[in-house]
Amino acid sequence: MEAAGSPTTTTTATEDCCVKVAVHIRPLIGDEKLQACQDCVSVVPGKPQVQLGTHSFTFDHVYGSTGTPSSFMFDECVSPLVDGLFQGYNATVLAYGQTGSGKTYTMGSGCKDGSQTGLIPQAMNALFNKIESLKHQIEFQLHVSFIEILKEEVRDLLDPNSSNKSETTNGQQGKVNIPGKPPIQIRENSNGVITLAGSTECSVQTLKEMADCLEQGSLSRATGSTNMNNQSSRSHAIFTITVEQIRKTNSGDNINEPMSDEYLCAKLHLVDLAGSERAKRTGSDGMRFKEGVHINRGLLALGNVISALGDEKKRKEGAHVPYRDSKLTRLLQDSLGGNSRTVMIACVSPADINAEETLNTLKYANRARNIQNKPVVNR
Ligand code: ADP
């Protein structure tokens, strides 16, 4: 995903910061109301503290239910990351939670819900507002990519003819092989920067063009899903915005002053993770069935990376961090324990029927708060 021909990235250490974790509690929705579900998640007034039964967890922020209104989420969690892009800091927003907990709604990476109010559309707006105010001093180049990781295959959501496009035949997962189109590969360049080779990098000039990429990719994700098993719940969708800036440092007053350009490059990954549940409940009739115990390799590896990084003792002992165990963790290597400012939004349902999964989500997210990142300015 590194822009072709971009100058070598050199970095300067500037700060240490922990992964920030926010919880987004959505309201009870249709099915849950029909089943007369009770609200089992409560927020301690005035505190970012969530209670579920006898369990209590503190986060950086809590939104929804009776916590802070979710309209504050962008300003508190994502807006500082967008500002950081202009200083050359990479950033990542991860939406985690069980299927139906509101990840796609929160991110705004779906085709309908949250398409205006979601974090991605708001991030794009903020980005272009800032560019508008700086465009006289700085030259900008923007690229977006949008990929999906499904069963350890990377699918290019901006290339409708991708060889990795998933197709369903009789409910079975199949693949369309288009000769000549090599699969997308995750690579690490000599500077340790993770790149995606072979994915579409759209160069965009306007907010409309960027919004079109988001919409096109979201549609492609939706139509790649089967009806029987909604694959979007099993795939990770990663929308990445790359911001390159060249600042002209010559004031223009003195023609003898050498012209020196300052180059900065930063990426924002916006990630709608696969559903975190292990045994899936499907069907609007409330029927329960197990699909065997399906464990998503990316989420399993993500959990192992979080526990290796979040445990101070393990970290001091230099424990192995299993980034290479999945495509997701390989691609997001910098986002966890590396060169990125990272926010995880843990999405939960308040309904008592989801209490077990909600507790799992709160525990998982709580561990991520211990991760220390080392964001640096990418020159
Ligand atoms: P996920 O992506 O985690 O599977 P979705 O984002 O698709 O979940 O949300 C599941 C359902 O809940 C959708 O119908 C969505 O419209 C609704 N929903 C999610 N979050 C909210 C919210 N904050 N307010 C209102 N409805 C929501």
Ligand code: MG
């Ligand atoms: Mg979703």
